[in-house]
Amino acid sequence: ADADPLQDFCVADRNATISVNGFPCKPISQVTSEDFFFSGLMKEGNTSNVFGSTVTLGNVLEFPGVNTLGISMNRVDFAPGGINPPHSHPRATESGVVIQGKLLVGFVTTNNVYYSKVLSAGQMFVIPRGLVHFQRNVGEGKAFTLAAFNSHLPGAVVVPTTLFASTPSIPNEVLTQTFQVKDEVINSIKSKFGA
Ligand code: GLV
Ligand code: MN
Incomplete structure:
Protein backbone atom coordinates (compact mmCIF):
# COMPACT_ATOMS: atom_id res chain seq x y z
CA ALA A 1 0.00 0.00 0.00
CA ASP A 2 3.03 2.29 -0.16
CA ALA A 3 3.53 4.90 -2.88
CA ASP A 4 5.31 3.71 -6.05
CA PRO A 5 9.08 4.20 -6.06
CA LEU A 6 10.49 6.92 -8.33
CA GLN A 7 13.88 5.22 -8.84
CA ASP A 8 15.40 1.70 -8.77
CA PHE A 9 16.11 1.89 -5.06
CA CYS A 10 16.61 4.28 -2.19
CA VAL A 11 18.55 2.51 0.54
CA ALA A 12 17.49 4.25 3.74
CA ASP A 13 20.04 6.58 5.33
CA ARG A 14 19.12 5.96 8.95
CA ASN A 15 21.52 8.69 10.12
CA ALA A 16 19.96 11.45 8.04
CA THR A 17 18.80 14.37 10.14
CA ILE A 18 16.09 15.49 7.73
CA SER A 19 12.72 13.82 8.04
CA VAL A 20 10.48 12.92 5.08
CA ASN A 21 7.65 10.49 4.34
CA GLY A 22 9.96 7.45 4.30
CA PHE A 23 13.71 7.84 4.71
CA PRO A 24 16.17 9.81 2.56
CA CYS A 25 18.42 7.77 0.27
CA LYS A 26 21.97 6.89 1.18
CA PRO A 27 24.42 8.33 -1.42
CA ILE A 28 24.74 5.81 -4.26
CA SER A 29 28.53 5.73 -3.90
CA GLN A 30 28.05 4.22 -0.44
CA VAL A 31 25.55 1.53 -1.50
CA THR A 32 26.89 -2.04 -1.40
CA SER A 33 25.51 -5.56 -1.88
CA GLU A 34 25.05 -5.79 1.88
CA ASP A 35 22.28 -3.18 1.67
CA PHE A 36 20.03 -5.60 -0.26
CA PHE A 37 20.36 -8.66 1.97
CA PHE A 38 19.14 -9.18 5.53
CA SER A 39 19.93 -12.01 7.96
CA GLY A 40 17.69 -10.81 10.80
CA LEU A 41 14.98 -13.44 10.29
CA MET A 42 17.29 -16.46 10.58
CA LYS A 43 17.10 -16.74 14.33
CA GLU A 44 14.26 -18.10 16.45
CA GLY A 45 12.83 -15.31 18.62
CA ASN A 46 12.52 -15.53 22.42
CA THR A 47 8.94 -16.52 23.27
CA SER A 48 9.26 -16.20 27.08
CA ASN A 49 6.56 -13.57 27.56
CA VAL A 50 2.85 -13.46 28.48
CA PHE A 51 1.78 -14.29 24.93
CA GLY A 52 4.27 -17.08 24.25
CA SER A 53 5.15 -15.57 20.89
CA THR A 54 7.50 -13.02 19.42
CA VAL A 55 7.58 -11.02 16.20
CA THR A 56 10.99 -10.45 14.62
CA LEU A 57 10.73 -7.45 12.32
CA GLY A 58 12.21 -7.14 8.85
CA ASN A 59 10.83 -3.70 7.98
CA VAL A 60 12.70 -0.61 6.74
CA LEU A 61 13.91 0.15 10.27
CA GLU A 62 15.81 -3.15 10.39
CA PHE A 63 16.40 -3.64 6.66
CA PRO A 64 17.11 -0.20 5.09
CA GLY A 65 17.29 -1.73 1.57
CA VAL A 66 13.47 -2.03 1.40
CA ASN A 67 13.02 1.75 1.81
CA THR A 68 10.41 3.02 -0.73
CA LEU A 69 9.97 -0.45 -2.30
CA GLY A 70 6.61 -1.15 -0.68
CA ILE A 71 7.47 -4.52 0.85
CA SER A 72 8.82 -6.08 4.05
CA MET A 73 8.68 -9.31 6.05
CA ASN A 74 8.37 -10.54 9.64
CA ARG A 75 9.11 -13.80 11.37
CA VAL A 76 6.78 -14.88 14.17
CA ASP A 77 7.81 -17.64 16.61
CA PHE A 78 5.40 -19.42 18.92
CA ALA A 79 5.93 -21.54 22.02
CA PRO A 80 3.41 -24.40 22.32
CA GLY A 81 0.05 -22.70 22.97
CA GLY A 82 1.50 -19.27 22.19
CA ILE A 83 -0.53 -16.48 20.56
CA ASN A 84 0.32 -13.50 18.39
CA PRO A 85 -2.54 -11.44 19.87
CA PRO A 86 -5.21 -9.60 17.85
CA HIS A 87 -3.61 -6.72 15.95
CA SER A 88 -3.92 -4.83 12.67
CA HIS A 89 -1.54 -3.23 10.16
CA PRO A 90 -2.73 0.24 9.13
CA ARG A 91 -0.51 0.38 6.03
CA ALA A 92 -0.40 -3.16 4.64
CA THR A 93 -2.07 -6.34 3.56
CA GLU A 94 -0.26 -9.33 5.06
CA SER A 95 0.40 -12.69 3.47
CA GLY A 96 2.19 -15.47 5.30
CA VAL A 97 3.34 -19.05 5.09
CA VAL A 98 3.60 -21.44 8.02
CA ILE A 99 7.14 -22.84 8.11
CA GLN A 100 6.84 -25.08 11.16
CA GLY A 101 3.97 -26.29 13.37
CA LYS A 102 0.25 -25.75 13.26
CA LEU A 103 -1.37 -22.32 13.52
CA LEU A 104 -4.95 -21.19 13.89
CA VAL A 105 -5.06 -18.01 11.79
CA GLY A 106 -8.11 -15.75 12.00
CA PHE A 107 -9.29 -12.26 11.08
CA VAL A 108 -12.49 -10.25 11.46
CA THR A 109 -13.96 -8.02 8.75
CA THR A 110 -15.37 -4.50 9.12
CA ASN A 111 -18.79 -6.23 9.09
CA ASN A 112 -17.74 -8.29 12.11
CA VAL A 113 -17.49 -11.58 10.24
CA TYR A 114 -14.80 -13.97 11.51
CA TYR A 115 -12.79 -16.07 9.02
CA SER A 116 -10.27 -18.67 10.22
CA LYS A 117 -8.43 -21.88 9.43
CA VAL A 118 -5.87 -24.17 11.03
CA LEU A 119 -2.75 -24.25 8.83
CA SER A 120 0.21 -26.66 8.68
CA ALA A 121 3.73 -26.11 7.35
CA GLY A 122 3.68 -24.90 3.74
CA GLN A 123 0.18 -23.46 3.83
CA MET A 124 -0.44 -19.75 3.28
CA PHE A 125 -2.82 -17.11 4.61
CA VAL A 126 -3.76 -13.57 3.64
CA ILE A 127 -4.98 -10.80 5.94
CA PRO A 128 -6.64 -7.88 4.14
CA ARG A 129 -5.15 -4.48 4.97
CA GLY A 130 -6.16 -2.99 8.30
CA LEU A 131 -8.25 -5.92 9.57
CA VAL A 132 -7.76 -7.30 13.09
CA HIS A 133 -6.15 -10.75 13.03
CA PHE A 134 -4.20 -13.22 15.16
CA GLN A 135 -2.29 -16.50 14.96
CA ARG A 136 -2.33 -19.14 17.71
CA ASN A 137 -0.13 -22.20 17.98
CA VAL A 138 -2.54 -25.13 18.19
CA GLY A 139 0.06 -27.85 17.53
CA GLU A 140 2.09 -29.97 19.95
CA GLY A 141 5.48 -28.29 19.56
CA LYS A 142 6.89 -24.92 18.56
CA ALA A 143 5.67 -23.10 15.48
CA PHE A 144 6.81 -20.30 13.22
CA THR A 145 5.59 -18.37 10.24
CA LEU A 146 7.05 -15.87 7.78
CA ALA A 147 4.79 -12.97 6.86
CA ALA A 148 5.12 -10.53 3.96
CA PHE A 149 3.63 -7.03 3.73
CA ASN A 150 2.99 -4.59 0.89
CA SER A 151 4.59 -1.76 2.87
CA HIS A 152 8.15 -1.09 3.96
CA LEU A 153 6.69 -0.14 7.37
CA PRO A 154 3.27 -1.77 7.88
CA GLY A 155 2.83 -0.59 11.48
CA ALA A 156 1.01 -2.71 14.06
CA VAL A 157 -1.90 -1.73 16.28
CA VAL A 158 -1.83 -4.46 18.93
CA VAL A 159 -5.31 -4.49 20.43
CA PRO A 160 -4.52 -5.56 24.03
CA THR A 161 -1.51 -3.28 24.49
CA THR A 162 -3.15 -0.38 22.62
CA LEU A 163 -6.15 -0.48 24.95
CA PHE A 164 -4.57 -1.58 28.23
C1 GLV B 1 1.75 -11.46 11.95
O1 GLV B 1 0.53 -11.35 11.95
C2 GLV B 1 2.63 -10.35 11.84
O2 GLV B 1 2.08 -9.24 11.75
O3 GLV B 1 3.86 -10.50 11.83
MN1 MN C 1 -0.04 -9.28 11.38
Missing part, protein backbone atom coordinates in the same frame (compact mmCIF):
# COMPACT_ATOMS: atom_id res chain seq x y z
CA ALA A 165 -0.89 -0.57 28.13
CA SER A 166 -0.75 2.84 26.44
CA THR A 167 1.29 5.75 27.83
CA PRO A 168 -0.39 7.54 29.46
CA SER A 169 -3.09 4.94 30.03
CA ILE A 170 -6.66 5.21 28.77
CA PRO A 171 -8.86 6.28 31.75
CA ASN A 172 -10.59 3.32 33.45
CA GLU A 173 -14.07 4.81 32.92
CA VAL A 174 -13.54 4.67 29.16
CA LEU A 175 -12.64 0.99 29.36
CA THR A 176 -15.30 -0.04 31.93
CA GLN A 177 -17.96 1.60 29.78
CA THR A 178 -16.55 0.16 26.56
CA PHE A 179 -16.39 -3.43 27.82
CA GLN A 180 -19.32 -3.18 30.28
CA VAL A 181 -17.25 -4.51 33.18
CA LYS A 182 -16.24 -3.28 36.66
CA ASP A 183 -13.12 -1.30 37.50
CA GLU A 184 -11.34 -4.32 38.98
CA VAL A 185 -11.56 -6.21 35.70
CA ILE A 186 -9.81 -3.33 33.90
CA ASN A 187 -7.19 -3.02 36.66
CA SER A 188 -6.54 -6.74 36.49
CA ILE A 189 -6.06 -6.64 32.71
CA LYS A 190 -3.84 -3.53 32.92
CA SER A 191 -1.66 -5.20 35.57
CA LYS A 192 -0.93 -8.13 33.23
CA PHE A 193 0.89 -5.73 30.90
CA GLY A 194 2.79 -3.98 33.67
CA ALA A 195 0.67 -0.80 33.41
Whole structure:
Protein backbone atom coordinates (compact mmCIF):
# COMPACT_ATOMS: atom_id res chain seq x y z
CA ALA A 1 0.00 0.00 0.00
CA ASP A 2 3.03 2.29 -0.16
CA ALA A 3 3.53 4.90 -2.88
CA ASP A 4 5.31 3.71 -6.05
CA PRO A 5 9.08 4.20 -6.06
CA LEU A 6 10.49 6.92 -8.33
CA GLN A 7 13.88 5.22 -8.84
CA ASP A 8 15.40 1.70 -8.77
CA PHE A 9 16.11 1.89 -5.06
CA CYS A 10 16.61 4.28 -2.19
CA VAL A 11 18.55 2.51 0.54
CA ALA A 12 17.49 4.25 3.74
CA ASP A 13 20.04 6.58 5.33
CA ARG A 14 19.12 5.96 8.95
CA ASN A 15 21.52 8.69 10.12
CA ALA A 16 19.96 11.45 8.04
CA THR A 17 18.80 14.37 10.14
CA ILE A 18 16.09 15.49 7.73
CA SER A 19 12.72 13.82 8.04
CA VAL A 20 10.48 12.92 5.08
CA ASN A 21 7.65 10.49 4.34
CA GLY A 22 9.96 7.45 4.30
CA PHE A 23 13.71 7.84 4.71
CA PRO A 24 16.17 9.81 2.56
CA CYS A 25 18.42 7.77 0.27
CA LYS A 26 21.97 6.89 1.18
CA PRO A 27 24.42 8.33 -1.42
CA ILE A 28 24.74 5.81 -4.26
CA SER A 29 28.53 5.73 -3.90
CA GLN A 30 28.05 4.22 -0.44
CA VAL A 31 25.55 1.53 -1.50
CA THR A 32 26.89 -2.04 -1.40
CA SER A 33 25.51 -5.56 -1.88
CA GLU A 34 25.05 -5.79 1.88
CA ASP A 35 22.28 -3.18 1.67
CA PHE A 36 20.03 -5.60 -0.26
CA PHE A 37 20.36 -8.66 1.97
CA PHE A 38 19.14 -9.18 5.53
CA SER A 39 19.93 -12.01 7.96
CA GLY A 40 17.69 -10.81 10.80
CA LEU A 41 14.98 -13.44 10.29
CA MET A 42 17.29 -16.46 10.58
CA LYS A 43 17.10 -16.74 14.33
CA GLU A 44 14.26 -18.10 16.45
CA GLY A 45 12.83 -15.31 18.62
CA ASN A 46 12.52 -15.53 22.42
CA THR A 47 8.94 -16.52 23.27
CA SER A 48 9.26 -16.20 27.08
CA ASN A 49 6.56 -13.57 27.56
CA VAL A 50 2.85 -13.46 28.48
CA PHE A 51 1.78 -14.29 24.93
CA GLY A 52 4.27 -17.08 24.25
CA SER A 53 5.15 -15.57 20.89
CA THR A 54 7.50 -13.02 19.42
CA VAL A 55 7.58 -11.02 16.20
CA THR A 56 10.99 -10.45 14.62
CA LEU A 57 10.73 -7.45 12.32
CA GLY A 58 12.21 -7.14 8.85
CA ASN A 59 10.83 -3.70 7.98
CA VAL A 60 12.70 -0.61 6.74
CA LEU A 61 13.91 0.15 10.27
CA GLU A 62 15.81 -3.15 10.39
CA PHE A 63 16.40 -3.64 6.66
CA PRO A 64 17.11 -0.20 5.09
CA GLY A 65 17.29 -1.73 1.57
CA VAL A 66 13.47 -2.03 1.40
CA ASN A 67 13.02 1.75 1.81
CA THR A 68 10.41 3.02 -0.73
CA LEU A 69 9.97 -0.45 -2.30
CA GLY A 70 6.61 -1.15 -0.68
CA ILE A 71 7.47 -4.52 0.85
CA SER A 72 8.82 -6.08 4.05
CA MET A 73 8.68 -9.31 6.05
CA ASN A 74 8.37 -10.54 9.64
CA ARG A 75 9.11 -13.80 11.37
CA VAL A 76 6.78 -14.88 14.17
CA ASP A 77 7.81 -17.64 16.61
CA PHE A 78 5.40 -19.42 18.92
CA ALA A 79 5.93 -21.54 22.02
CA PRO A 80 3.41 -24.40 22.32
CA GLY A 81 0.05 -22.70 22.97
CA GLY A 82 1.50 -19.27 22.19
CA ILE A 83 -0.53 -16.48 20.56
CA ASN A 84 0.32 -13.50 18.39
CA PRO A 85 -2.54 -11.44 19.87
CA PRO A 86 -5.21 -9.60 17.85
CA HIS A 87 -3.61 -6.72 15.95
CA SER A 88 -3.92 -4.83 12.67
CA HIS A 89 -1.54 -3.23 10.16
CA PRO A 90 -2.73 0.24 9.13
CA ARG A 91 -0.51 0.38 6.03
CA ALA A 92 -0.40 -3.16 4.64
CA THR A 93 -2.07 -6.34 3.56
CA GLU A 94 -0.26 -9.33 5.06
CA SER A 95 0.40 -12.69 3.47
CA GLY A 96 2.19 -15.47 5.30
CA VAL A 97 3.34 -19.05 5.09
CA VAL A 98 3.60 -21.44 8.02
CA ILE A 99 7.14 -22.84 8.11
CA GLN A 100 6.84 -25.08 11.16
CA GLY A 101 3.97 -26.29 13.37
CA LYS A 102 0.25 -25.75 13.26
CA LEU A 103 -1.37 -22.32 13.52
CA LEU A 104 -4.95 -21.19 13.89
CA VAL A 105 -5.06 -18.01 11.79
CA GLY A 106 -8.11 -15.75 12.00
CA PHE A 107 -9.29 -12.26 11.08
CA VAL A 108 -12.49 -10.25 11.46
CA THR A 109 -13.96 -8.02 8.75
CA THR A 110 -15.37 -4.50 9.12
CA ASN A 111 -18.79 -6.23 9.09
CA ASN A 112 -17.74 -8.29 12.11
CA VAL A 113 -17.49 -11.58 10.24
CA TYR A 114 -14.80 -13.97 11.51
CA TYR A 115 -12.79 -16.07 9.02
CA SER A 116 -10.27 -18.67 10.22
CA LYS A 117 -8.43 -21.88 9.43
CA VAL A 118 -5.87 -24.17 11.03
CA LEU A 119 -2.75 -24.25 8.83
CA SER A 120 0.21 -26.66 8.68
CA ALA A 121 3.73 -26.11 7.35
CA GLY A 122 3.68 -24.90 3.74
CA GLN A 123 0.18 -23.46 3.83
CA MET A 124 -0.44 -19.75 3.28
CA PHE A 125 -2.82 -17.11 4.61
CA VAL A 126 -3.76 -13.57 3.64
CA ILE A 127 -4.98 -10.80 5.94
CA PRO A 128 -6.64 -7.88 4.14
CA ARG A 129 -5.15 -4.48 4.97
CA GLY A 130 -6.16 -2.99 8.30
CA LEU A 131 -8.25 -5.92 9.57
CA VAL A 132 -7.76 -7.30 13.09
CA HIS A 133 -6.15 -10.75 13.03
CA PHE A 134 -4.20 -13.22 15.16
CA GLN A 135 -2.29 -16.50 14.96
CA ARG A 136 -2.33 -19.14 17.71
CA ASN A 137 -0.13 -22.20 17.98
CA VAL A 138 -2.54 -25.13 18.19
CA GLY A 139 0.06 -27.85 17.53
CA GLU A 140 2.09 -29.97 19.95
CA GLY A 141 5.48 -28.29 19.56
CA LYS A 142 6.89 -24.92 18.56
CA ALA A 143 5.67 -23.10 15.48
CA PHE A 144 6.81 -20.30 13.22
CA THR A 145 5.59 -18.37 10.24
CA LEU A 146 7.05 -15.87 7.78
CA ALA A 147 4.79 -12.97 6.86
CA ALA A 148 5.12 -10.53 3.96
CA PHE A 149 3.63 -7.03 3.73
CA ASN A 150 2.99 -4.59 0.89
CA SER A 151 4.59 -1.76 2.87
CA HIS A 152 8.15 -1.09 3.96
CA LEU A 153 6.69 -0.14 7.37
CA PRO A 154 3.27 -1.77 7.88
CA GLY A 155 2.83 -0.59 11.48
CA ALA A 156 1.01 -2.71 14.06
CA VAL A 157 -1.90 -1.73 16.28
CA VAL A 158 -1.83 -4.46 18.93
CA VAL A 159 -5.31 -4.49 20.43
CA PRO A 160 -4.52 -5.56 24.03
CA THR A 161 -1.51 -3.28 24.49
CA THR A 162 -3.15 -0.38 22.62
CA LEU A 163 -6.15 -0.48 24.95
CA PHE A 164 -4.57 -1.58 28.23
CA ALA A 165 -0.89 -0.57 28.13
CA SER A 166 -0.75 2.84 26.44
CA THR A 167 1.29 5.75 27.83
CA PRO A 168 -0.39 7.54 29.46
CA SER A 169 -3.09 4.94 30.03
CA ILE A 170 -6.66 5.21 28.77
CA PRO A 171 -8.86 6.28 31.75
CA ASN A 172 -10.59 3.32 33.45
CA GLU A 173 -14.07 4.81 32.92
CA VAL A 174 -13.54 4.67 29.16
CA LEU A 175 -12.64 0.99 29.36
CA THR A 176 -15.30 -0.04 31.93
CA GLN A 177 -17.96 1.60 29.78
CA THR A 178 -16.55 0.16 26.56
CA PHE A 179 -16.39 -3.43 27.82
CA GLN A 180 -19.32 -3.18 30.28
CA VAL A 181 -17.25 -4.51 33.18
CA LYS A 182 -16.24 -3.28 36.66
CA ASP A 183 -13.12 -1.30 37.50
CA GLU A 184 -11.34 -4.32 38.98
CA VAL A 185 -11.56 -6.21 35.70
CA ILE A 186 -9.81 -3.33 33.90
CA ASN A 187 -7.19 -3.02 36.66
CA SER A 188 -6.54 -6.74 36.49
CA ILE A 189 -6.06 -6.64 32.71
CA LYS A 190 -3.84 -3.53 32.92
CA SER A 191 -1.66 -5.20 35.57
CA LYS A 192 -0.93 -8.13 33.23
CA PHE A 193 0.89 -5.73 30.90
CA GLY A 194 2.79 -3.98 33.67
CA ALA A 195 0.67 -0.80 33.41
C1 GLV B 1 1.75 -11.46 11.95
O1 GLV B 1 0.53 -11.35 11.95
C2 GLV B 1 2.63 -10.35 11.84
O2 GLV B 1 2.08 -9.24 11.75
O3 GLV B 1 3.86 -10.50 11.83
MN1 MN C 1 -0.04 -9.28 11.38
